[in-house]
Amino acid sequence: MRHLHDLHDLPASHDLPGLAARLRALPPSCGPVRLVAVDGHAGSGKSTFAARLAEAAGGAAAGPGARPGPAAGPGPAGAAQGPGPGPAHGTGSGPGPAPAPAPVLHLDDLASHEELFDWTGRLCEEVISPLSAGRSARYHPYDWNLRRFLEPRTLPAAPLVLVEGVGAGRRALRPRLAALLWMERGAEESWARGRRRDGPAQAAFWDGWTPAESRHFAADPSRPYADLLVCESGAGYTWRGALTGTIG
Template sequence: MHELAALLRRLPPSCGPVRLIGIDGHAGSGKSTFAGQLSRALDDAPVLHLDDISCHDELFDWTGRLRTQVIEPLSRGGTAQYTPYDWHARRFGPPLPLAPAPVVLVEGVGAGRRALRPRLAHLLWMELARDEAWARGRARDGEEQREFWDGWVRAEQQHFAEDPSRPLADLLVRQHERGYEAFPGPSSAHRAAGPDQIVTHGD
């Protein structure tokens, strides 16, 4: 994990002074867990969870909110203020600050969307087949979320059909029993592979 963290630190800033790193993948693919471990390897880099930006009525139509609350302030070197969504109360809460840092992680389905990619220093994709990821997510959330998941799957399929992320990923990340492996993504296919483009870590 520390090799990947070192690679990300060496990237040029992409959003004002910030190296914005997108972590995308199917729901249930392990993005949040991976982002938490990567954050620790980056000396507790801030993590923005896109579940806090989306809501029941706008599962994927949150680009404008992300832009005004997060991207624009960070691009000016200022502190972002975003209003996290409460999925139980079904309303947005009070603003939370997100200060500019050398690296900020943005994790969630759609983190590599077309509107955000120009601001990303790197895009990581969690390499897990969608059916396996969705099965993990359904098992995690339980039977009470079955109806929500049915609607989510349809929305996610439509989103990635219209705005795919994996073909533009810089790195693909696979989870193993112990640790993760990151290797060049589709967007690097036409670049010469260098020593920094393959990172394997077991910690």
């Protein structure tokens, strides 16, 4: 495990396609899959970063000179969000279709009003177990408006799969991770951003969420185990750290 002061001693980088290529080059961590977690406080920008990294990973899969497509923003607060499409396959000669982004699993799809953080068993059964066997996962996304789980959705066992959400780097999941990325924004600032994003209608939800998140990270912190600390920088990102393929 790297120590946080070691991460800050390393030079910052901002090459998102280069980061995606490095992640794809890591040893598989969950069967044939390189499972990469994007963790951080609610409102810290995880969904947006994961979407941009997923797009960059599609370009990285195409090799040098590829240009990733436009980044996808996060879905509406509380809405069930699906993973990206599966990996693209070559068709022989010619450029062929553009490579697909890396699939993204949003942990908001596995949590619920009754189980904000108690979703480890569901994640392991519906996602980790099939991916580790090289099979596509089928999980039931939660609809935060209807307050119920929906019909199953498929997550392919692609070479690189991103899992983003609060607690993505939790203790139970780290042995299956190829890398853990932490969005480096403080809790209070992140929560304020989230409240502005979701508006007054979600104020009561945030009032319950913030103490629950604090309790989770006090008992099961992710940041000390991060391979990279990611910061927003203008219209892009910078990060510090090193990808070793092992997480303490």
